[in-house]
Amino acid sequence: MRLVAIDETGHKAGLRTGQTLSDARALIPGLDSFDHDPKADAALLSAIATWCDRYTPLVALEHLPENVSGGCAGFFLDISGCAHLFGGEEAMLEDILDRLRAAGFLVGAAIADTPGAAWAFARYSDRTVIAPGAHETALLDLPLAGLRLEPDLLDMLRKLGLRTIGCIADLPRAPFAARFGNDLLRRLDQALGREDEAISPRLPVPELSSERAFAEPIIMQEDIERTAAHLAGALRPGLDKRQLGARELELKLFRVDGHVVSIRVRAASPVHSVPRIVMLFQERIAGFHEDLDAGFGFDLVRLNVLQSEARQNQQTDLTASSGQGEAYGTLVDKLGARLGMDRVQHYVAADTHIPERSFGLLPEAADQDSAAQKLLWQDAARQDGGKAGPVVLSRPVVLFDRPEQVEAIAEVPDGPPIRFRWRRSLYCIARSEGPERIACEWWRDGRGGHSRDYFRVEDDEGYRFWIFRQGLFERETRHPKWFMHGLFA
Template sequence: MAASTRRRRILSIAFPHLPTDRIARARWGRSWISDGRPEAPPLAVTDMVQNALRIAALEPGAEALGLNVGQTLADARAIRPDLDAVAMDAPADGALLAAVAGWCERYTPLTGLSAPDGLMLDVSGCAHLLGGEAGLLEDVTARLTAQGLNTRAALAGTPGAAWALARFGGPRIAASGEEAAALAPLPLAALRVAPPIAAGLARVGLRTVGCIADLPRAPLARRFGAGLLTRLDQALGRAEEAISPLRPAPDLAAERRFFDPISHQDDIARATALLAEALAPLLEARGLGARRLELRLFRVDGAVERLAVSAARPLRDPGRIAGLFRDRVAGLRQEIEAGFGFDLVKLAVLESERFGGVQGDMIAGGRAEDGFQALVDRLGARLGPERVRGFAGAETHIPERAFGTLPLGRLRPGTPATGPAAGQPVPPLTRPLWLLARPEPLEALAEVPDGPPLRFRWRRTGYEVARSEGPERIACEWWRDGRGAMTRDYFRVEAREGHRFWMFRHGLYARETVRPRWYMHGVFA
């Protein structure tokens, strides 16, 4: 396969004050940077490090007051007695970072985490939508600042170079192929190597990326490990480095931006219909139909609302797609929270399948199954796809486990069952019409060791057996029920009153148990 000639462009976003920004947003609102920080003591986040409570994060400008990351809380309080110290909450910081990553999908679906304080975006081919790479950088940083987040961002041809430039300075945009020149003056920590390796290199006078870029590789690998060369090659584009998206990229997507944000439900419905019409020719050109779609509503304040619908069969009709989302909105317990409005709406196809065109009937209209599938889709949109279920077989021979229910959207059409040919006799019924959810114990008199029942008592009623057929032996599933599970011998019996039952003896006499028990499992008629 020929290598792709597409130029790769990576945007790295660093949040150097993420813990304190999260606290400031909660206290003073998301616009605390734009509106100006209120008068309050300096803010710090603390964590237990080396058996001492130390400063783990500071708000911008705190260093000018004599405070430093890594300083003990006691020393910091000696400098600023009014220091506002808050305990580190790593899960909350991670949740905020994931939420911001979801918002960054407005630029590209290939958005991944660069934990613990950054994001990586593959923006290849996206910058022209915002007037070029400089415009893209300006838009990202301005919007994140408006959300109360301090950021540093850089664009380069590799994830390693973009990460280094965003955190250690240098040009904000490095052209592809010029990463070596941009990284040369940066410290070796910019290569994402462990601190002991960077310290060891510094002891021999190698302090910048440029110092090791052209050195013989074998001595470096022997003394400092192959990981150093791997990081160097990734940063300079000599080795590939993948970005793991937070969510799988959609098969297809259409979007619409609004200069004046929209907030009314009718406007959202019209935007959805327009996006569905835009997706239809794309699906048709690929011979596909959508099985699962998601509507993403990007709010001005940075929040993202997501609505998903599923289809029982592939579809690409814009009217039906728009109708599913109308039903989905109608089924919500509360209206969509629009805040200050949505400035971007995306409709993404998360799952698709081959869509074969079907010749319609000009006289009779649509087929009955089409109406059924439309009903399933509408119910799923209103109630949730997990609540509209159908029966499905399971890979087991234990009767009560041989079937279950699955959401109809997950069921795939199988081969239709075929009945006997015309004029052929109907085969005998080997399974009861009424299968009990759980086998019920009964009292039975039977011949030892493996004879059929002669009489039995079930639900306080006694029965005499007129005729019987069996046994049909079903082995236990020891891998599921354990080694104590026993074999079942099933019998079809007919009582003198004419009732027909399906029962089994649980356990082989003298081999698995000395006293087998009997159970009723179903009724034929």
């Protein structure tokens, strides 16, 4: 067993990562050790990154190999245009560090022009805020490890007497690249700002967002709803200016202890009015199985518009709607917000003859263009029941998702059954029609798929069933099985 991470006291006592646990125990007999849990580490990092959203929407987890990361995990925060909201860069950095230290983390941070420079200063320097343009000269005194390099490369450079970034910054480039590879120069250029480095934020930046911070944390659900209304009101001018309505919204509640609650809602049609937006969140919160855990309260609430669409400005009908009751869109929004959008659905037809695959359910959206789908249904209806078509009610009204196997006895192997046993009761067939053969879809089921022979049967009490025999006798199988698939009216 080896050490993966060591805390501050461990460092002081002379422990190193990679050491075996027995060696470390020999050095410090009373050493506390815990099993390494990468998943929990990742979860914690992601929780901290989520918390960092309160400073800027652009938060990136750094993705560096374990041996390059300088012994600790880190984040990049792009604070362009955000610092003034917190009273300047120094104040912002202090706020971040204070809060993280209060939560018990050992943190270092720096603000610089490039991600690479900030990375180096945060780890290998005491300077925290590097003035714009000053990082190039300031970097020269830092050790080469600040360039995010592989340990092997660092060793090699150290043997050559190259210890600080200043040693290599102005050396001729071509021989360097030939000897040490592109990585060294790339990292150097990134740190100095000669080459752009993009950080990859975890979350997409919301199209619009408004937030409100509280000196005294809020706990009550009514307060949260009122805040949501206030924030929605603040978003309104932005939406109006662009003629947009929100399709997907997110309410982020930052709890005092660092936990972040995110409530997402989707609207069936673009919404912009404050009461509609508040209603969506009310229904969503009401649909939670347990109450919102407010703990010691939320000190920052933010409303993000994640997805927006052009608003349809429809003139309201002066005569038809009498003002009572709700509109259809509101109902769908309400049901979708409380139950989840995937539980409020509509039927769509699919182009296949296998009954259970011939239709699907899609989430309902008020502005969907289902003209094509409707055509398909009408076609089906006309073909089966129109004036000219055959007058047969050939499809059941109730279909079982999974055909249920029945024990059936047929007179001849490929004829209709005489009696069958379904769900432990026996049915004697009085009338039957069929078969209607539906071949398997070889392009989906593969070579071994069996055809189905559907029979409409009626038993002596009048129950009408849709049952099928899977597999053609002797051509596909010796022992075809029977299945119950639907109930007729």
